[in-house]
Amino acid sequence: MVEFVDAGHGLTLHLGREGTTTRLTSYDMPLGLQAESDGWTVQQVHLEPGDVLLSVTDGVRDAYDSTLASLDRIAEELRVQPAVPAFLDTMTARIAITFG
Structure with missing residues (x-):
């Protein structure tokens, strides 16, 4: 628990x-x-x-469409890339592209 x-x-x-x-x-x-x-x-x-x-923080959600539905997409990203370092690299790249 x-x-x-x-x-x-x-x-x-x-x-x-x-x-x-x-x-x-x-x-x-x-x-x-x-x-x-x-x-x-x-x-x-x-x-x-x-x-x-x-x-996650709002900032990660903002790298998608800022809605709660983006949480499902973030979860899917983790399922596709379950190794934590690779998942974080994916999130970092997405954030850099979005806010670059």
Whole structure:
């Protein structure tokens, strides 16, 4: 079991080894819009061997079309290129082309 806090962005994905992709949503407000004293909800996700937990920033999403649908494309990029260094190289190249 993995515990995580999503400070209101909802940009975390659980990629199941069997091919499922689940967006782990957040009902908290983003950083800066919610009083720190309120805290953020601690969530849990169960990871099986071969599963991946992926969190991205708006900047990575912006390298696509900035919509939540781009999260599915990012997940597909990781499935195509599961080695972390190669996936990061792919993301870096996409960002460089988009914002170059």
